[in-house]
Each structure stands twice: as structure tokens, then as C-alpha cells.
Amino acid sequence: PAKRAKQDKGLFNWTANAFIKQSILSPRQRRIIKETENFKLDLNDAIESIEQSGINPIFPKKLWKSILRDEYTELSEVHALVAAYHNPEAPRLASNKFAEALESSTFAKPAPTKAITDQNTWRRAWRATADAISFAFADRRTELTAYEEHIGRLFDDNLASFHRNIINYDKAVRQLIGSRRDILFDEFDHAEVARFRTMYLLPTGTHFSAPSFSTPRADQAGSRPRNRSRGICRKFNRGDCDGCERKHLCATCNESGHGEHTCRKAARK
Template sequence: MSGDGPGPSTPNVPPGLNLDTRVIEECSALVQQFRDRKFDKTIAVARIMGAIPTAFVEGGPGQQAARSYIGMLDQIEKELVAAASRGNRGGHHSRSPSPDGGGGRRSRSRSPSPNGRGDRRARSPDRGRRPGIRERSRSVSPADESGSKRQRVNDSLLPWVIEGFIIEPTLSPELAKTRRMLLEFAKDPKYVLGTIRNSTNHVAFPDSEWLAIIKGDAVDLNKVITNQFSVSHERHRTEAIGDGVQILFGSSTPTKTVSTHADWLTAWSKAADATTFVFPHRRLELEAYRRYITDLFVSSAEHVHERVILLDRKLCNEVAGRRDLLLSDCGQFSHWERSFLNDNGAAYLESKPKTKEVSKGVSAGSSGEKKKSEPCRRFNDERCPSNKSTCRFAHICSRCRRNHPVSKCDRPSAVSDTFGAA
């Protein structure tokens, strides 16, 4: 490294780290070389520490960056060890001859017997394994059946992964812990769901929303409150019809929606209990958010409560879509408050045209009914091209309002004969 000092901060580096672009490139190259097994971990750590000018400054940004890169080395080391372990187990039965020369005899002793028994028990993939651990991790979905043939993605070439390692030390402990748990859950979400459902103290909650929590998505409170009062069982089944294409059977839309403050409290309490069951460290965060939304309900007129519910849905989706924001960071929600709660807010105004369209539809219907009750002038002149069912006006006499033209009416003429619809 040159002694010119660190250059300007790059977009991929959080404020305060001030790493030169060349430093990032050099450290990323060292991580890749370690993954390619060009040198061992000790040399990789030494070179990374040497590449970062302030790596040995206690508590400094350079030390944080070095810790992040060393964490990447630790993760790669675990992956390499796990891959080697899987390779040893997979090649156990096709091992080359042993030093004692018994390799050939061992291979013959493990060949299938004439009656097809004995050796199959020795080769059973379930023998000596804990059920539901590694097997499930290799068969998450039909689309992953060929996963063992795919090459592993090189994480060190993904800018957001490197940025995540660098930024993680700057996150709050709650955010960092949630992120680590979500990364672990992502390995096999269905297995995690199975452990929750078979636990002894979990709360009653829809499977679809358990999965939403496990994947870090926002919970649908409409489904929660529907499940709260439902007496039917949730039954979902998926069928694969092609590469990565699945059809979900048994899924239904919520029959009840959150429309009042009381509805929201009921659904949110259930959702918060389920979330803290999976993430116990988020209890204070969820309680702070509950107080925040409750204050909005209390301080708003009842006709605004629908907007508060929409705001809650937006905020939950916003936080779920990020990994650097907590629901308790209420100070960062002020622009969404203005958008949904103010009469001139963009989100509120966007919802108004739908109401206007409905009103126009009602007015048009009323006008149509009024026109249909008016006598048709052309019918009374016996020249209407439309029949009774298609004409916009009534085929009735303009004088007595019976089912005949005015020319056939026996009632005396009146001034009203001159009025009628065209």
C-alpha cells in the first residue's frame, strides 16, 4: 500500500470507515484467494490487517473493517470444512485402496448381494443421521433438486454482501441479531416452521404468517384476525408443474379485515406474541411500536382511523423490506404520517379517486333509472329504432303512460304531450 493515506469514501462504505477504494479491492481479492485455497487463514488475516492502514487502532473504523473481513474468512472456513466433510461421506464407498491393500476386498464386500439385502442397510442414507436436518436442507423444494450440481455463488463478488459485512458492526445489537437469525432461517424455512409447530408453548397462529415471520416479511393482520374467529382448519398444499413453478391449493383470502382500533389491537397482540416467540429480543421494539400506533388512533378522529390502519400496513412493509430499520424508530416515520394522515397527503389523495368513481357510478345509475322512466318521444311518433328492452327511455304513452303510442291513446290531448324524451 502507498503512504498517501485513504482516499475519499466510496458509496459502498458506511460513513466513518473512510476506506480507500484500493483497500476494499485488495481486501476483497485476499478473501477470494483464501476461498481458492491459495494460502491459509493466518496469512490471509495478516495480509488484510496490513492492507488496512488503521486496522491496529483500538476502536477505530479500520479495526471495524478488519473485523468484518476476518468474519468473512471465518464463514468461508466453515463452508470449506463442511464441504470437505460432505465429500468424505459421499466418497466413502468408492474410496481408493487402503494402505493395507484391502481396498479391493472392501469394495467387493460392499457390492450388492444376490438377495438384495444386507448391503442396502449399510448404504441407507438415513443410517447414523439425525432425521430432518441435512436431508431437509438438501430438499427444500423441487426447484432445488439439482442444487448439488450447481456451483456455489462467490459471495466475495457480491457488492451488497461485502457491504453487509462492513456495515454490520454499525448496526444496533437488535438489528444485527435479527439479521443473523434470518440468515439461518433462510437455509430451511419449512424445517424452522416445523420446529415451531411442534414446540410445546407456541401461540395459535396461521402457518402462512409464521412463514412470513421466519422469512422476515410483514404479517398480514387481516389473516390474523380472520384466524382468530375462524372455526375451519388451514390446509395448504403445493404442486410443482415445472421448473420453479408451483400451484398453491387451499389458500383463501381473509374473510374479516381490520377496520377499527379494536380490530387492530386484537390482531397486533397476536402478531406481536408470535413475533417475540421467534425473536424474543424484539419485545421492547414491538411494544414501542404498539404505543406509537395507539397514540395515532387516540389522537385522530374516528373517520381517520382507516388511514391509520393503512399507515400501519405501510410501515410494517417498509421495515420488513429493510435490515437497517426497527419498528421502534418512530422518528423516521414522519413523512409517511404526512402522506397518509394529512388531507393533502399523497397516499390519502391517491385513495380518493376510487371513492369518486364509486360515487359517479351511483349517480350514473340514478340518472339511467330516471331516463328509463321517461316516455320515449320516438316511440310515441312510432319511429323508434330500438325495442323496449334496449331503448334508454320507456316505451309508454306520453299522455296516459300506458303501453301504446300517443296516437292510439283515447285520453284527451294535454299540454304534457309536447314533452318527452328524444
């Protein structure tokens, strides 16, 4: 068979700019790239080593690949699988080679998800993810803690009705970081991250979702006094009203001057 031609990466349009970018990366960023490239030589073997270590954090096996690639991890999947781990009634599937092969095939069911709806579910899923990242990569705990504090302050400083925007902002930022090698989690003052804050957290932002405030119905508003003058007085119709704001009309014929107890029309029925 003919020898396959080797790809010339020097012809890529982005090669020169990428080389310049690589040259100005920080030592932390370089170390993470080096560790990631080492994991990617054999991801399955690396995951096997993690599980056999005996000191690995609780984390879904199927999501370790995104951690080791230093890519975006879907927190709703983390939340679902970690919650299932702590649920004694959840089924426990025996691990085997066939099941693992099926999981990576197109026949596998979509990963279960459990929505991130508030700061509590976000923190639960994020901390499990941060534990996995800091287990795999050296000296990233401080970076990840700083990011949690950044998002936590946004939760603390805003009303709960605004929190959906914070969750969307976090997701966008983590997708950005997972697709790049020049932004770390504690670099939330980076121009691209700051731009996302404008887009997701400011009312003028293109991805801002205005909080919805439910208004109680008139018949359910406990603090709103009823307009008693609109209703027909029941006591008047029974003949025992001493005077009130309600309408003194007959409940049968809707005429004034008498109540239902003396209404002739009511007597004829």
C-alpha cells in the first residue's frame, strides 16, 4: 500500500499566530498542557490508573475523559451521576468490558442529567468537578477555589430570580475555558470572560434573561382588601343584616327593597 503523506502543519493558516501565543503562556498554563498531552497518550489507561489508585474522588467514570483532556464538563451530568451514587435505591450496574465499549458507542443511551437550578445544585456539581480536576492536575486547587468564590459572590450579591443568568454565565465561561489553552479558571478578569459578564449578567446583554416575578391574582392577594361593595349581602338576603358595605339586593331577582327570604319570585319557584 502507498505510504500515507504526512500532514504539514506548517501550512495551517493559524500556525504562526499559535506559535506566538504558545510562547507567551504562563508556566501554569504550560504545565497543564504538558499534563494533558501525557494523559491523551492513553486516556483509558489513565482512567484505569485513577480507579485503581484507591484515593480517587467520587466522580462519574464516563466524565473522566473530559477532565483529563482539560475540556468542558457538563455539570448537569455530574449532578445526576453523583446524586445517583449517593442514592441507595439507584441501580448499580456491574462494570465489564462490553458495557464500557457500549458506553462509548452510538448505541449508548444519552447521559442522564439533573438540572442545575440554583446555587446549591451548582456548588454540589462544581465541587465534585473541582475535586476531579485537582486530583488529576497538580496545584490547581487554589485556581478552582477562586473560581467558586467568584461565582459564589455573584449568587450572594443577586436575588434568586437573577440566578439563572449566573448559571448560564458560568456555563458559557467554562465552555470558553475548555476550548482554549490560554485561560485559567481564576482569570475571570480576562477580556473574553469579562465580555461574557456583559452578555449574560447586564440587563442590556444579548443573553440576559429578565427575571419573572409572579403577581398574585386579586382573589389570592392576602394583603389586598376586597371591594366588598361589589358583592350582594348574604345577611341582607336572610333578613339579619344590620348594615354593611355590600349591595342590599335580592339574590333571586336582583331588585332592591327586599331580600331573598321575602322575594315573591322565590316563593313562586
